[in-house]
Amino acid sequence: MRKPDRRRFLTTTAAIAGLTSCSSKDQPPAAQASLGAHMRPYGEPSPYEQQPVRVIRELTASKGTGSSRTPLQDLYGTITPSPLHYERHHAGVPSIDPAQHQLLIHGMVDKPLTFTPAEIHRFPSFSRIYFLECGGNMVGDLAGNPPPTVQASHGLVSGTEWTGVPLATILREAGLQPEAKWIIAEGADHSRMARSIPIEKCLDDTLIAYGQNGEALRPEQGYPLRLLVPGWEGNVSVKWLRRLFVTDKPAMSVKETAYYSELRPDGKAEQFSFVMEARSVITKPSGGQSLQGPGFYEITGLSWTGTGKIAKVEVSTDGGKSWAEAKLQQPVLDKALVRFLYPWQWDGKDAVLQSRCTDETGYTQPTRDQLIATRGPHSGYHYNAIKSWYVRADGSVKHV
Amino acid sequence: MRKPDRRRFLTTTAAIAGLTSCSSKDQPPAAQASLGAHMRPYGEPSPYEQQPVRVIRELTASKGTGSSRTPLQDLYGTITPSPLHYERHHAGVPSIDPAQHQLLIHGMVDKPLTFTPAEIHRFPSFSRIYFLECGGNMVGDLAGNPPPTVQASHGLVSGTEWTGVPLATILREAGLQPEAKWIIAEGADHSRMARSIPIEKCLDDTLIAYGQNGEALRPEQGYPLRLLVPGWEGNVSVKWLRRLFVTDKPAMSVKETAYYSELRPDGKAEQFSFVMEARSVITKPSGGQSLQGPGFYEITGLSWTGTGKIAKVEVSTDGGKSWAEAKLQQPVLDKALVRFLYPWQWDGKDAVLQSRCTDETGYTQPTRDQLIATRGPHSGYHYNAIKSWYVRADGSVKHV
Numbered sequence: 182m183r184k185p186d187r188r189r190f191l192t193t194t195a196a197i198a199g200l201t202s203c204s205s206k207d208q209p210p211a212a213q214a215s216l217g218a219h220m221r222p223y224g225e226p227s228p229y230e231q232q233p234v235r236v237i238r239e240l241t242a243s244k245g246t247g248s249s250r251t252p253l254q255d256l257y258g259t260i261t262p263s264p265l266h267y268e269r270h271h272a273g274v275p276s277i278d279p280a281q282h283q284l285l286i287h288g289m290v291d292k293p294l295t296f297t298p299a300e301i302h303r304f305p306s307f308s309r310i311y312f313l314e315c316g317g318n319m320v321g322d323l324a325g326n327p328p329p330t331v332q333a334s335h336g337l338v339s340g341t342e343w344t345g346v347p348l349a350t351i352l353r354e355a356g357l358q359p360e361a362k363w364i365i366a367e368g369a370d371h372s373r374m375a376r377s378i379p380i381e382k383c384l385d386d387t388l389i390a391y392g393q394n395g396e397a398l399r400p401e402q403g404y405p406l407r408l409l410v411p412g413w414e415g416n417v418s419v420k421w422l423r424r425l426f427v428t429d430k431p432a433m434s435v436k437e438t439a440y441y442s443e444l445r446p447d448g449k450a451e452q453f454s455f456v457m458e459a460r461s462v463i464t465k466p467s468g469g470q471s472l473q474g475p476g477f478y479e480i481t482g483l484s485w486t487g488t489g490k491i492a493k494v495e496v497s498t499d500g501g502k503s504w505a506e507a508k509l510q511q512p513v514l515d516k517a518l519v520r521f522l523y524p525w526q527w528d529g530k531d532a533v534l535q536s537r538c539t540d541e542t543g544y545t546q547p548t549r550d551q552l553i554a555t556r557g558p559h560s561g562y563h564y565n566a567i568k569s570w571y572v573r574a575d576g577s578v579k580h581v
Numbered sequence: 582m583r584k585p586d587r588r589r590f591l592t593t594t595a596a597i598a599g600l601t602s603c604s605s606k607d608q609p610p611a612a613q614a615s616l617g618a619h620m621r622p623y624g625e626p627s628p629y630e631q632q633p634v635r636v637i638r639e640l641t642a643s644k645g646t647g648s649s650r651t652p653l654q655d656l657y658g659t660i661t662p663s664p665l666h667y668e669r670h671h672a673g674v675p676s677i678d679p680a681q682h683q684l685l686i687h688g689m690v691d692k693p694l695t696f697t698p699a700e701i702h703r704f705p706s707f708s709r710i711y712f713l714e715c716g717g718n719m720v721g722d723l724a725g726n727p728p729p730t731v732q733a734s735h736g737l738v739s740g741t742e743w744t745g746v747p748l749a750t751i752l753r754e755a756g757l758q759p760e761a762k763w764i765i766a767e768g769a770d771h772s773r774m775a776r777s778i779p780i781e782k783c784l785d786d787t788l789i790a791y792g793q794n795g796e797a798l799r800p801e802q803g804y805p806l807r808l809l810v811p812g813w814e815g816n817v818s819v820k821w822l823r824r825l826f827v828t829d830k831p832a833m834s835v836k837e838t839a840y841y842s843e844l845r846p847d848g849k850a851e852q853f854s855f856v857m858e859a860r861s862v863i864t865k866p867s868g869g870q871s872l873q874g875p876g877f878y879e880i881t882g883l884s885w886t887g888t889g890k891i892a893k894v895e896v897s898t899d900g901g902k903s904w905a906e907a908k909l910q911q912p913v914l915d916k917a918l919v920r921f922l923y924p925w926q927w928d929g930k931d932a933v934l935q936s937r938c939t940d941e942t943g944y945t946q947p948t949r950d951q952l953i954a955t956r957g958p959h960s961g962y963h964y965n966a967i968k969s970w971y972v973r974a975d976g977s978v979k980h981v
Binding site: 208209210211212213214215216217218219220221222223224225226227228229230232233234235236237243244245246247248249255256257258259260261262263264265266268270272273274275276277278279280281282283284285295303304305306307308309310341342343344367368369370371373392394395396397398399400401402404405421423424477478479481510511512514520522524 | 615620633634643657661662664677681695703704708741742743767771792797798802804824910911922
């Protein structure tokens with residue numbers, strides 16, 4: 182076997198990959214000297230790997246009311262493991278015995294119905310990979326004092342495979358009356374969180390979900406039943422679903438008046454702006470990470486849109502002066518997280534990294550200035566502007 | 582609000598869904614009387630839900646050598662949660678510190694190289710959803726004494742999103758010599774499990790994987806590095822990868838001579854039959870489950886093929902006399918699990934449920950008799966015949 186030529190190797194590999202610490206020799210590292218560990222019914226991460234975790238933010242003194250954020254900077258691909266899916270609770274996480282739980286459908290229907298979770302499971306099922314995102318994700322960036330990491334700024338979004346029954350199937354059972362225009366969905370949590378949803382979306386792709394990534398919903402995701410309203414702000418995907426009231430007008434519930442409505446420049450509130458428009462963010466390198474000297478780095482991140490499919494993602498390494506198209510992980514799915522990948526040769530100087538996406542309707546993610554010019558400085562929810570990460574010559578990465 | 586008409590409801594719903602126990606009333610179940618639980622950094626299933634688990638089979642007195650099987654009958658959709666991915670170990674589960682681990686690439690290359698896991702992470706990444714299946718899955722069915730549940734008979738298959746570096750990228754770094762025809766991949770487990778892989782597949786879609794479903798590989802899945810050879814028998818996707826030896830002929834290792842080769846009718850062994858051909862199985866209803874009286878049931882299961890995409894799945898409820906096409910969960914991905922769904926109105930009489938799939942090349946899953954006529958009765962590995970579940974009038978479901 183040919184002996185390694187260390188100088189030549191360094192030259193070639195450095196050009197392609199920026200690696201400077203490879204070595205080579207004739208023998209691999211030693212194999213394990215003894216039999217390994219036993220098998221386990223339910224696997225766990227390696228003890229050598231720092232387990233990615235959600236970061237919890239309590240909004241009240243009583244614990245459980247607030248949010249926890251997905252560690253986007255630590256994750257690969259597009260599937261969020263269920264234990265790391267973001268949470269947003271308004272009265273903590275209920276513990277519901279499915280044998281005691283029911284879902285009532287009433288109001289403008291031919292026949293009011295109740296279903297146990299077991300009965301919902303009997304209907305024809307539907308599974309699909311979707312993103313879910315809190316309407317309030319990224320509001321810190323609008324406020325002009327963005328959090329230091331992508332988990333803190335953008336972590337109220339996740340992507341998983343959901344399973345349930347199309348809401349249209351259940352509504353067909355109850356029989357919608359002609360005047361039916363809205364459905365008010367109510368949860369069984371202590372706050373009885375309620376949202377109004379237009380009937381068209383209920384009959385389109387909305388699910389009564391009971392499964393996530395193959396398993397039953399976790400309690401914090403609405404066990405045993407939740408709504409899943411694809412592409413719309415997460416708050417309407419009501420968890421611990423106990424009631425669907427069919428009516429001809431919205432409820433004007435606290436969560437669609439005092440919250441989850443955007444303040445317009447004219448001082449009025451924009452209500453029922455449900456769709457999460459196209460957005461993207463670089464997750465690596467991102468705030469709090471550091472680069473180990475000049476050379477090759479892959480810039481990667483996530484993009485998604487409630488309007489359908491992402492058509493393209495562009496990356497800039499000079500603060501938006503020039504852009505180049507990133508590669509998208511295939512397949513690009515409707516209303517799902519899309520991973521983008523862009524090769525970057527860092528020269529070791531200060532750099533500002535940005536991503537911007539365009540959806541299949543032609544809509545392009547705005548800059549922060551463009552967003553504020555359109556929506557005003559206090560719009561709050563549904564902020565989706567381009568995010569910048571500042572790479573300093575010392576390799577540190579900070580928000581701008 | 583109109584009062585429920587229980588008789589009419591039962592008639593309608595029973596016709597559509599076979600439900601007999603729905604009730605209806607004007608009020609939903611009570612909401613939670615107090616604030617719910619706190620948030621957790623890493624979520625867990627509901628205590629009310631029986632956690633699906635892998636079933637472990639030890640092959641030797643020393644624990645850790647054998648297999649654990651995915652609970653296919655309990656899972657929804659197509660994504661297997663990482664802690665439930667099947668395992669097959671030949672010397673237990675190594676505990677590898679990535680700071681001490683290296684991967685050596687040598688043999689017929691211009692420059693032998695070693696990489697630390699951190700260095701592998703620096704290359705451009707690739708993520709894709711693939712199935713992985715042990716070449717020995719379903720061998721009990723060939724033997725004529727099939728196990729009682731689908732977990733026991735078919736549970737050596739799972740589907741997850743894998744992330745890693747294309748092996749072609751790493752081989753380009755080392756520089757393949759013209760005579761290079763095979764790569765012998767060796768693990769760092771105590772058995773130093775080794776398999777030979779044709780160079781064409783190594784340059785096609787084979788990955789050096791380090792991520793699964795967003796997180797780092799679990800130890801039992803090869804942490805910190807493994808091969809992932811899409812569509813081929815799982816044994817070649819060598820875990821705990823420590824060496825890739827490039828050569829002009831296969832190693833004829835114990836795992837490709839004494840094992841993972843099929844005995845042909847002429848008494849010779851068929852070697853290097855890597856591809857997992859098209860197969861399907863009904864996971865619900867399946868052995869050990871029971872039906873609660875006549876009415877509507879959704880028949881559902883999984884189909885997959887190492888040859889590419891599944892084109893269609895058909896279901897029979899009369900033991901193969903008549904067939905009807907099932908619905909396929911979208912999107913149908915290349916070399917990935919596909920969920921099929923078929924609505925069934927059970928009349929309460931004995932029934933034999935079967936599924937058969939056809940891949941995009943036109944190949945159709947054979948019956949057991951067809952398979953034995955072609956491959957003989959002792960072929961062992963790569964068994965992919967149609968599976969039958971016998972539903973008795975009492976609602977019990979058994980293997981046939």
